[in-house]
Amino acid sequence: MADLRSTASLTQREYSDLKHSRLDMSHNCSRCGVTCAGIQLVRPAPDPEIEALLRTNLPPSEAQEAFFRKTRREGTPRLAELEARIADAQAKMDVLLHERDNLV
Template sequence: MPHNCSKCGATCAGIPLVRPAPDPEIKALLSTNLPPSEAQKAFFRETRRTSESRLADLEARIADAQAKLDGLLQERDSLVWNMQRCTDVLNPVRRLPVDVLREIFAHTMRVAKDSYSVNSGMLSSSPLVGVPYQWKLGMVCLNWRHVLLKYPRMWSMIDVTFPPPPFGSWNHKPQNNRPYLVAAGLLAMHIYRSANHPLQHRIDGNT
C-alpha cells in the first residue's frame, strides 16, 4: 500500500512500510486508559532513552547515505548534460554544405507567411514589430547567419503589411513612432542585403 515519506511527504508506492512490532506491555496499555506502574514507567523510559540514541545513529547514517546519493545524482546529471552536448556537436546539420543550406532556405521562401508589420492594436501604447522569416533563420546560429548574409536571393522577397487603423480613427496618429522606425530600418537593411538580385514584393494595405 502506498504511504508517505516521513521526511519529505512524498508518496512511496510499491515500497512496503516496515514498522517494529510494539512491545506487548505498551500495546496492552495503549488499548486502555490505565496508567503504567512504576516498574513499567522505568522500563519505558529506558526503552525511549536507548531508542533515541539508536534513532540518532540511524539519522546520521541516513544523512550520510543521502549525501552519497546526492553526489551520484549530480555526477549522473553532469554526464547526461555532457552526452547531450556531444550529441549536439555531432549533429549532421552542422556538416551540411553551404549550397545545401541555401537550397533549404530557398524552399522557405515559398511557404513563409511572415512580413514586416507593426501590430498597433486599438489600445496598445507599445506596438509590436513583426519581421519576416529571413531574420528568424539568422537567429538560429552563427553559421546560418553567415550563409544568409551572403545569399542575396533570400533577401529578394519583401513582404510588407500595413495594419488597419483603429476603428473610427482614420486620422489616427500613433502614440509611439519608434516601432515604425525600427521596421523601416530593418526593411532598408533587408533591401541592402538583396544586393543586385531582382526583387519580389507584396504590400498589403488592409485599409
C-alpha cells in the same frame, strides 16, 4: 495514515488492515518525492506493553514506567546513530542525483 490518537480506538480488524497497509504500500522519498514502490516501509510490531496501555486509561504501573524510561534511554543513542547513517546516505544520494542530472 492514522496517528497514535486514532489507533487506540481502532478495532482489531481495522488495526490489522492498517498494519498490513503500512507494510504493503509504496511510499515517497521525504526529500525528492520519488516513489519507492519496490521498497517496503517496514515497521516493527508494537511492543505488547504499549499495546496493553493503549487499551486502557489507567496510569502505567511502576514497572511499566521503568520499561518506558529504559526504552527511551536505550533508544536515544540508536536514533542518533540512525540519523547519522541517514545523513550519510542522503549525501551519497545527492552526489548520484547530481551525476544523473548532468547526464540528462
